Amino acid sequence: MFSMKLTPIAERFILHWGEMGTKWGVNRTVAQIHALLFFYGRPMHAEEITETLSVARSNVSNCLKELQNWNLIHVVHIIGDRRDYFSTSTDVWELMRTVVHERKVREFNPVIQALQDCLEDPTAQQEDPAAMERIRETLLLMKTTSTWAEEMIKLKPETLAKVMRLGAKIQNLLHGDG
Secondary structure (H helix, E strand, C coil): CCCCCCCHHHHHHHHHHHHHHHHCCCCHHHHHHHHHHHHHCCCEEHHHHHHHHCCCHHHHHHHHHHHHHCCCEEEECCCCCCCCEEEECCCHHHHHHHHHHHHHHHHHHHHHHHHHHHHHCHHHHHCCHHHHHHHHHHHHHHHHHHHHHHHHHHCCHHHHHHHHHHHHHHHHHHCCCC
8 A cells, every 4th residue: 555645734635736737628637646756756656546536546557657758857866776767846836837938839830830830821812911920920929929828948047036026016007006
């Protein structure tokens, strides 16, 4: 038996993170496994995860692969134990960087490529000029946002936190709240 009894706070955190995962387009169990590893901050093997969260072992295996594909967990080996253990970063800034980068690669880059392909298509001249201008504007917005995100995730956490606070102050100033 590998199961651990979740504390009420751990259970609440894990359940909420699972719910939030579904809103972000992530499988609930994937998000719950990541939350479990993050909350306890130590490597766990698949059987422990399975029993602790009361989910099917096959589901845990699939979810662990998904988390590895997102670069959110990695395999750890323990001396004297042949099982694979799984661990995640406990640094929230590192996790945020990973998620932003992975979402950019999976979501932004394909949109940018599709818009670029539309503009480069030889039949584009036959389209409504106003529609093509909207595609150009959308491409510019996507590229600008993508570049900005890449620059932001390169910053040190303390610098990024300052930039975020400064952004809120600028917004308040522009809207007359500050």
